[in-house]
Amino acid sequence: MTRVRKYHLALIGVAALILVMSLVRVVSGETDITSSGTFAAALLLAVPIGLAGLGGLWAERAGVVNIGLEGMMVLGTWFAGWAGYQWGPVAALAAGLIGGALGGLLHAIATVTFGVDHIISGVAINLLGPGITRFLSEVLYKEGTPAAEAGAGITTSPAITGQTWTPSLPVFSDGPDLLGKLESTHWFLLSDVAGIVRGLTHEINILVLLAVLLLPLTYFVLWRTSFGLRLRSAGENPWAAESLGVNVYLIKYIAVVASGALAGLGGVFLVFVSTKYVEGQTAGRGFIGLAAMIFGNWRPGGLAAGAALFGYADGLQLRSSTAVTTFFLFGAVLLLIYVGLQVRRLMTNDLAGQETKRYTLMAAAVLGAVILFWLWLTVDKLPNEFVFITPHVLTLLVLLVASQRLRMPKADGVVYRRGEQH
Template sequence: MTRVRKYHLALIGVAALIVVVSLVRVLTGFDDLTSSGTVGAALILAVPIALAGLGGLWAERAGVVNIGLEGMMVLGTWFAGWAGYQWGPWAALAAGLIGGALGGLLHAIATVTFGVDHIISGVAINLLGPGITRFLSEVLYKEGTPAAEAGAGITSSPAVSGDTPTISLPLLSSGPDLLGKLESTHWFLVADVAGVLRGLTHQMNLLVVLAVLLLPLTFFVLWHTAFGLRLRSAGENPWAAESLGVNVYRIKYVAVVLSGAFAGLGGVFLVFVSDKYVEGQTQGRGFIGLAAMIFGNWRPGGLAAGSALFGYANGLQLRSAQTVTTFFLFGAVLLLAYLVLQVHRLTAPDRPAELAAPGVRQYVVMAGAVVGAAVLFWLWLVIDELPNDFVFITPHVLTLLVLLIASQRLRMPKADGVSYRRGEQH
């Protein structure tokens, strides 16, 4: 019953969020808030973040901190670009996975076998990834090589040969564009739902579908299989797992190598979007994926929400810089909704025992919500357009704020980052 209730609450939360966004769209007149173009851009921007975060989830659930996701993603982009221009997109997919997995293997050797501090090893991989790829580019893409004649430079590969596969989901995006017509009506809620559905289903890159499927697959494997139980036990108490016959070293190796492969897959997606490898194209997405995983409390569902949040904020500021000011109104509405929920919880006859006698902290939080809502509403009224510098950093600031709020309820695996040695319990 508990699992069903949580599932229902998640659906209700998503529905309420769409209603709030639709209300903000009507009040501001900014139709890009829920347009299919914005949703499609958000999806493209969220996928590499989600894949990197998925890599962090697998490693840290096994007790290995992996801040080297950025370097592993860089390796995935380079190998995908190198193989893709020669043999096509499927070779790019395989090479990117292998490139990222090699970075994961290096991290596993350093941390699991030799006991190197996980943070130091991750920083080293983040430095090695761009260095190795630059060296390989200078060797294989220098002037006079076949790659250079095909359009490569020191900082980019030739274009991937062949078209990357795209699909549209049946019924929703095939045949007459009914969703597009509904979106163009700009009706309250109807147009918003149509825009979201059209953006999520029309002409999707095949890797988008794969990334979306990997999230529930990860949940099933880690929480509903014997292998997943062993992997999570290695991240909670590896010595207890060892006493039950689990090969903790092997579990950690598998988890970290898969972690690198997921980050490499995120790099492949970036290559598919830009049609080639370009130096620096990851732009810190590995770190943002790690932040999304922490925001999601080391669970796939929360990771998906965190990735979607950053992707949406980034996609919105790319589509329309003026629309970013609506975040002020959106934040004010959310704070007011939070305030209403808190008042309802405090006055409900069946309220939890800890709320029977509200303390100073509850009242301070509620007062802060009132002040925050008032300030955000005032900013929305007086600011017509943010300077470009502020628009550019909006997604990053939003991520930091969300992480700050979410940090109150986080629970990382107990043995995450702990150096494990067989038979030497700490």
């Protein structure tokens, strides 16, 4: 029953969010808020973040902090670009997975076998990733090599040969573009739903489908199988797991290598989108993926929500610099909804004994809503520098709010040694 209630609450939350977005779109007149173009861009931007965060989830559920996701993504991009221009997309996919997995293996050797501090090892991989790929580019893409003749440079690989599959999901996108026509009417709610559905189903990359499927698969493996139970026990209390016969070292190795492979898959996606490897194309997505995982409380569902949020913020600022100001109005509406929910709980005595604290939070929320509404009315357009950093600012704000309710695995980051009880 608890799972059913949570599932229903999630659906109600999504419906309420779409309703608020539609209301903000009508009030502000910014059609890009719920346009299919914005959501298509958001999907492309959210996938690599989600895959990196999924990699972090696997490692940290096994008790290994992995801030080296960015470096592993870089390795995935380079190996995908190198293999893709020679043998096509399938080779790019395999090579990117292997490249990221090698980064994960290096992290596992340092942290699990030699007991190196997890943060130090992650930072080292973030430094090694770009350094190794630059060295390989200078060796393999220099003038006079076949790669250079095919269009490579020191900072870029030749384009991937062959075509990447970009299907449209059946029913929604086959035949006449009914969703596109309904979106163009700009009717309240109906056109918004049509734009969102069209953006999420029309001409999507094959890796998008794979990434979406990996979320429920990860949940099933980690929360519904004996292997997942062993892996999570290694992250909560490895010594208790050891006493029950679990090979904690092996579990941690598997988890961290899988973590690197998933981060590498995120790098492959970036290469598929741009059709080649370009130095620096990860652009900090590994770190944002880590933030999305933390925002999601080390769970696949929350991680998906975090990646979607950051992807949407990035997609909106790319589509329309003026539409970014609607975040002020959107934030004001959400704060007022929060105040309304708190008033309802006070009236039903759900917060008995916490009235003073709640009144303070409600007052702060009302003040914040007033300030945000005033900013929306007075600011016509943000400077380009602020527009560009919108996703990163949003990342910090969300983590600041979410940090009040987080619970990381108890043994996350703890150096494990067999037989040494803590």
